[in-house]
Amino acid sequence: MAKKNAxxxxxxxxxxxxxxxxxxxxxxxxxxxxxxxxxxxKGVFTHFFRNRRAVVGxxxxxxxxxxxxxxxxxxxxxxxxxxxxxxxKNKRVVAKGISPQIPALHKLLTGEELEGNFxxxxxxxGTDDLGRDLWTRTWYGARVSxxxxxxxxxxxxxxxMSYGLIxxxxxxxxxxxxxxxxxxxxxxxxxxxxxxxxIFMPKGMGLVIVALLLTEWIGMSKIARAEMLKIKEQEYxxxxxxxxxxxxxxxxxxxxxxxxxxxxxxxxFSIPTAIFTEAFLSFVGVGIxxxxxxxxxxxxxxFNNITTLPYQILPxxxxxxxxxxxxxxxGDGLREALAPKLEDM
Amino acid sequence: MTxxxxxxxxxxxxxxxxxxxxxxxxxxxxxxxxxxxxRMSAEQIANKRAEMGLDDPILTQFVRYMGNVxxxxxxxxxxxxxxxxxxxxxxxxxxxxxxxxxxxxxLGTLVGLLLGVTxxxxxxxxxxxxxxxFSILGVCVPSYVFLIFLQYTFSFxxxxxPYFFDPSRFAFSAIIPAVSLSLFxxxxxxxxxxxxxxxxxxxxxxxxxxxxxxxGRGLVMKHVLxxxxxxxxxxxxxxxxxxxxxxxxxxxxxxxxxxxKLMVDAIAGxxxxxxxVLALGILYSALxxxxxxxxxxxYGVLDPRIRVSxxxxxx
Numbered sequence: 037m038a039k040k041n042a043x044x045x046x047x048x049x050x051x052x053x054x055x056x057x058x059x060x061x062x063x064x065x066x067x068x069x070x071x072x073x074x075x076x077x078k079g080v081f082t083h084f085f086r087n088r089r090a091v092v093g094x095x096x097x098x099x100x101x102x103x104x105x106x107x108x109x110x111x112x113x114x115x116x117x118x119x120x121x122x123x124x125k126n127k128r129v130v131a132k133g134i135s136p137q138i139p140a141l142h143k144l145l146t147g148e149e150l151e152g153n154f155x156x157x158x159x160x161x162g163t164d165d166l167g168r169d170l171w172t173r174t175w176y177g178a179r180v181s182x183x184x185x186x187x188x189x190x191x192x193x194x195x196x197m198s199y200g201l202i203x204x205x206x207x208x209x210x211x212x213x214x215x216x217x218x219x220x221x222x223x224x225x226x227x228x229x230x231x232x233x234x235i236f237m238p239k240g241m242g243l244v245i246v247a248l249l250l251t252e253w254i255g256m257s258k259i260a261r262a263e264m265l266k267i268k269e270q271e272y273x274x275x276x277x278x279x280x281x282x283x284x285x286x287x288x289x290x291x292x293x294x295x296x297x298x299x300x301x302x303x304x305f306s307i308p309t310a311i312f313t314e315a316f317l318s319f320v321g322v323g324i325x326x327x328x329x330x331x332x333x334x335x336x337x338x339f340n341n342i343t344t345l346p347y348q349i350l351p352x353x354x355x356x357x358x359x360x361x362x363x364x365x366x367g368d369g370l371r372e373a374l375a376p377k378l379e380d381m
Numbered sequence: 382m383t384x385x386x387x388x389x390x391x392x393x394x395x396x397x398x399x400x401x402x403x404x405x406x407x408x409x410x411x412x413x414x415x416x417x418x419x420r421m422s423a424e425q426i427a428n429k430r431a432e433m434g435l436d437d438p439i440l441t442q443f444v445r446y447m448g449n450v451x452x453x454x455x456x457x458x459x460x461x462x463x464x465x466x467x468x469x470x471x472x473x474x475x476x477x478x479x480x481x482x483x484x485x486x487x488l489g490t491l492v493g494l495l496l497g498v499t500x501x502x503x504x505x506x507x508x509x510x511x512x513x514x515f516s517i518l519g520v521c522v523p524s525y526v527f528l529i530f531l532q533y534t535f536s537f538x539x540x541x542x543p544y545f546f547d548p549s550r551f552a553f554s555a556i557i558p559a560v561s562l563s564l565f566x567x568x569x570x571x572x573x574x575x576x577x578x579x580x581x582x583x584x585x586x587x588x589x590x591x592x593x594x595x596x597g598r599g600l601v602m603k604h605v606l607x608x609x610x611x612x613x614x615x616x617x618x619x620x621x622x623x624x625x626x627x628x629x630x631x632x633x634x635x636x637x638x639x640x641x642k643l644m645v646d647a648i649a650g651x652x653x654x655x656x657x658v659l660a661l662g663i664l665y666s667a668l669x670x671x672x673x674x675x676x677x678x679x680y681g682v683l684d685p686r687i688r689v690s691x692x693x694x695x696x
Contacts, residue, residue, distance in 0.1 A: 223396045225669045227626055227644065228662040232407050234648040235658060312523065319525065319630055321649035339529055339634065343537060353526050360521035 080297070083373035090369020096362035100355065104182055107175025111158070115176035116327040118167040119157070135347055136162040161351045165341050173329055174351040178359075180330040184241065185310035188248040193303055195249075196256025201287050201295070203257070204264030215261075218254055226251050230317060239322045244314050252306050259302050263295035297374040304367035308360045315356055331356045386678060393674045397667055404662045405443050408655050455660040467660050470643065475664075478632065478639035480551070482624055484559040489566025490617070496567070497574025498606070504579055512571055519568025525630040527561035532635065545636035558635045562627055566620045573616050577609035584608075611683050618676035622669055640664065 084090050113119055123129050138158050161170035203214040230247045237243045267273065268291065276290050311331065317323035318332025319339075326333075331352050338349025437445075449456065455467035500512035535557065536544040547554045581587060582605060590604050629641035636642075640661060647657035 220396055220399055223666065223670050223673070224400055225622065225625070225665045227629065228400075228404070228665050231644060231648045231658050231662060232404065235408065235655065239649075315523065316626065316630060320633065320645050335526070342529060342533055346533065349529065353522070356523070356526075357518075357521040361517065364517075364520065 080373045084369050087369045089365045093362040093365025096358050103175050104179040108172045113169035113172050115172050132167045134159055134163045162347055164348055177329045177331050177334045178355050181311050181314055184314050185307045188245050189303055189306045189310055192252040193256055196253035197260045200257035200260025201264050204261035205287050222254050234322050240325045244317050244323045248310050256302055259298050267291050267294055301367055301370045304363055308363040311359055393670050397670050400666045401663050408659045456656050474640045474643050477637055481555050481559050485562035489563035493567040493570025494574055496571035500575040501578035516568035516572040519564045524561050524565055524627040527564050528631050528634055531557045531561055558631050562631055573613050577612055578605055581605045581609050614679055618672050621672050
């Protein structure tokens, strides 16, 4: 306001009077809405949701997780139930190897009723060679795979993060010893770890989980250490130390919250690795054992029947690919959102 | 530089020795014994143990084992291949695996580079989009799935290639496994090359080169590609390692007598063959550490700044 009044003053020398200097009341102050400062996490969120790929990834993963939770409940078949009935002669009729069918849709498209023993049933993905419903099995398998991945990666995150933060914080001799250990642990191929574990442990979910626990923490610890090295020289850490905070407090209360971004990104990239590894181990035959199923065992089942029931392998492969895709997209999106380049702003 | 190289090699050898010892220890302290106890009396087992030196201190056993390994003798399998010497089985397996893996790496790197460069030069156009979709697909789908599809389509539906690996027609039957193995490498390299090149194109020194009047192939080859290659070398190492893992299933499915199939047979069969696990564990670790070492050294050759900092470290 005052400036507006002052405009004509440029022409004739204007002598400011006392009334020109007024306190702006609160309502006259305007914040710049276009370039407003916003909190760090709010910025990350806006950036993340502006990224088309990241949103696609998020939608894919959400849908798959929802289906993995509710999918098996959507029909009457259990994941280990064989769909069958007894006919008039009291003989078992098993729904073996039925290709995907939706009776209502079939009628709509062709105008004819479906034929066959199980024509009234809907099998969205068909049934396998033993007569189990593949829709239920696929989502049940996805549930097992996701559960294994989430549980192991979260434990790995805790182990790796603590390890890396402690190693980076103390530096010197501690860091040296801890890093030599990481170097050696990192030089053992995952395959070798799995094969040695196979000697000691029975095949099954436990083996997959331990194998993942032993390998995936290393990446996390490296990132946590790098972040720690970046942060620990900053003033607020010094301030906290001056105020008498203990190392424990500084590491986990002061620094940890500031390293969480890159670590979450790493988690997003580790989860698909875990799913991949689980699928791989189960396929090879040291992972999930019958009658449990996971994405890996489903692909193996599909592969074993590929010449007779070629459609059987498709659902687990598509679910696996979409999981990989979704998590990678989310990871990429997070990475970009956490460290945006100037040109993207 | 020589000192740096020697130090790196020494570290790698030491790491390998430690890992080998741990593997040896783990396999030897296994509960149970390597002999089928129902067919042998306790006395026979004791004799056999003494004969194989299983009662000696673990360190003596390890030194003896390492001595044999250095002479290429890994002992005999306990359950696989009726106890044939591991050396014979392993040499065939290594030759098969390395040839197919080598073709896959070569194919993946060359085609990947080509795709990446093409995409970067056509940034934002159709070819770029195609390359992106291709690389996403290649990263998201495991190599054995590609193998299953290729096998189903080109060996079963259209019986052109052999359904299983046939050593007598190596080149012909290596095509399907090599292609499916190379896809992951190919797509990762393509994506990396593209992103790196796009970044390098925007850099100040490329602008300077352009300002000096360089253009076309000279610019791309001399300034862009060389600088874009450095990070690509670092991704190549994990890729080769992933290839080893992927080869496990691919060899199993396609019936290739390679080290991957051997590993699967050793751990996933009826009984676990400890000696094969040990031998293959050492082999895989040596490969892995070797690859890491080569990449580390290669990195120094490609990027002079690393050599300088390594020198500074020594001083």
